[in-house]
Amino acid sequence: MSEVTEDNDFDASNGGSPDASGNGASEPPGGGQYVDPNGEFSRDMQYITTRITADGRDGYPVEPGRYRLAVSRACPWANRAVIVRRLLGLENVLSMALAGPTHDERSWTFDLDPGGRDPVLGIERLQEAYFARFPGYPRGITVPAMVDIPTGQVVTNDFVQITIDLSTQWTAHHRPGAPDLYPEHLRDEIDAVNDEVFQDVNNGVYQAGFAGSQEAYERAYHRLFDRLDRLSERLRTRRYLVGDTITEADVRLFTTLVRFDAVYHGHFKCNRSKLTEMPVLWAYARDLFQTPGFGDTIDFVQIKQHYYEVHRDINPTGIVPVGPETAGWRTRHGREVLGGHPFGDGTPPGPPPPHETVPAARQ
Structure with missing residues (x-):
């Protein structure tokens, strides 16, 4: 779990620059400056590290119906949590608040809901849940975030840990046939793959896109495509990144790959190749996209x-x-010829709830 470089829970006295960050990152407000004029983009990885666990060690025990997962479908980091929640069948015990695709200088807004308010939390902006727990919270108002419904307070926005905890702490509420996305005997390998993918791919596209100098951009560009080439070699003879089934590692790579041609190739200047021009990764990404719980x-x-x-x-x-x-x-x-099965001995999830279904015209 080494994506996070700060292990302490948030302390409002620590300071930090106020922003309305999106994409699970500490970024400037909507319409502000995203490119770092000093050269290389540096992601603030200090998040609210309170955990929701089976034993409630941090004061927040796993309880059906108590928490609401706040996300935006636009955000790759939030997309991880949406996929994992779907694969594990947690829709009936963990509700989901859907923010719109854009945000302003304050935060993500629930402008997709009637009246512009989340129907469960009753708030217009995700910022309100952060301020309810930490008045004047100075860091990014990020998605995904877990919100405690009774108090209206944010519990955590630690996007790295949220999906791991959904797999390991919410097991009593997983659907029958749910996959083990973080099997204990493969965790070291999954963590190692995740670290490389995060540094060079998940975060690498941002380092290219938000670079403020030619040198910083080219460093990120070459790291990105060198890693994609290595991942192509890894996946040439194996269907999934680790083991014979989908794992947390596949979820994390997928959310970047699925955005690659639509956004990163042009908008972030990651243009050596489109995903559709990288045969192994394109086939791998389509395999996952067509797996229930991913593309939907x-x-x-x-x-x-x-x-x-x-x-x-x-x-x-x-x-x-x-x-x-x-x-x-x-x-x-x-990709079926490579063997493996997405859910191992389990089963795919059923269709998403009607109110969470993405219209076909938007896919």
């Missing part, structure tokens, strides 16, 4: 709206591209 969480329209409308110092006009076409995501991938 993706809203390409909201993804593009977020990046192209919010990052105005990169895209000053706010014009959102029409393409690329998405029909290719449903074409045959042929």
Whole structure:
């Protein structure tokens, strides 16, 4: 779990720059400056590290119906939590608040809901849940975030730990046939793969896109594509990143790959190759996209709206591209010949609840 570089829980007295960060990152407010003029983009990895656990060690025990997962479909870090929740079948015990694809200088807003308020939390902005626990919270108002419904207070926004805890702490509420996304005997390997993918791919696209110098951009660019080449070699003879089934590692890589051609290739200048021009990774990504719980969480329209409308110092006009076409995501991938089974001895999740279904026109 070494993506996080700060292990202490948030302390409001620690200071930090106020922003309305998106994408699970400490970024500037919507419409502000995202490119670091000093050169290399550096992600603030200090999050609220309170955990929701089976034994309630931090004061927040796992309880059906008590917590609400706040996300935006636009955000790759939040997308991880949406996928894991779907795969594990936690929809009936952990409700989900859907923020819109853009945010302003204050925070993500629930502008998709009637009246612009989340129907369960009763708030217009996710910022309100953060301030309810930490008045004047000075760091990024990020998604995903777990909110305690009775108090309206944010519990954690530690996106790295949230999905691990859904797999390991919420087991009493997993659906029958749910996959083990973080099997104990593979955790060291999963963690090692996740570290490399985070540094060079998940965060690497941002380091390229938000670079403030040619040198910083080229360093990130080469790290990104060197790692993608290595991942292609790894996946050439194996269906999944670790073991014979989907794991946490596949979830984390997928959320970047699925956004690659729509956003990162052009908007972030990650343009050596499109995903569709990298045969192994393109087939791997389509395999996951067509696996229940992955592609049915993706809203390409909201993804593009977020990046192209919010990052105005990169895209000053706010014009959102029409393409690329998405029909290719449903074409045959042929990865079955490599063996393995997405859910091992388990079963795929059922269809998403009607109120959480992404319209086909947006996929």
